[in-house]
Amino acid sequence: MAVGIDARGDEVAVEGWIKDSGIKVEELLKTLKNIGVKTIIYTDISRDGMMRGPNIAAIEKILDFGGFSVIASGGISSIKDLEKLAKLEGHGLDGAIIGRALYDGTLDLKSVLKMFYFKKGVCQNE
Template identity: 50%
Template structure:
């Protein structure tokens, strides 16, 4: 399993939200590029980036911060938030992103996901953010009647590189991931699944590793900044 340390960008700063509430943002670093360098220096194989403002605006907002990160790291990075058309996808991949994450458009324009996955094999992931099993879009601000597992299954033949599954009610709450729901989703599809939301301890990572489903990795943010999760120990556990 791969550990993806998260850098969530709001107004050019590295922040963490509580359950997706923009008003409940804690600033952890005002230099996101320095944070990315620190994660790479600690041995991380990937960096997970989110443009929080972009998720609400529907277009990239923290592009300068993302570009600064890409200019300073050598490990691959994936980005979600506000990526909703082919031109934006192409632009980010041309700038050096290893992978774009499509969330809102996966619900509103699934044909775009298929087109992008075909055009850029291995470089398009789908972000599925769910509250009580139902997908939320546009920075988690809009509820839908779309079932998370059914949405994942609909891309089974599209060639997407991964599904990033976030349980919104666990995100930033330091209460552990929804192992049961994540494992069920991973068993329902052949697409690699990355767990997100609430991963805050070595025990959480052990539970994900032992869940019986073939998870590709886990994303952690707040716990790494708070020191609740030691990055070196987490990397050693997931690689062991």
């Protein structure tokens, strides 16, 4: 099971990203850790669909919190963005969600798979 954290800045957003919850991301992480959550899907909603790159600093902060594997979401627009995220794999980053960049054709799924999966031997058939 993975728990999604949608954040605007350092505050959790709710109700379809319309409202700020008044809860800080770090506060929610403590709660989630205490109840045994292991995987977080983190979305910086100010970047989602904006093609401005992921919020690396916020992702690193969650990884530094410790105890979670993280799936990054929001803003991924290029191979360079994915390369930056790939550098965080050894620190607990387990994946990335790519949306608009695939829909718009900015990123080609076959190229992404070749670069990040086939090269590592995760997938055997190209």
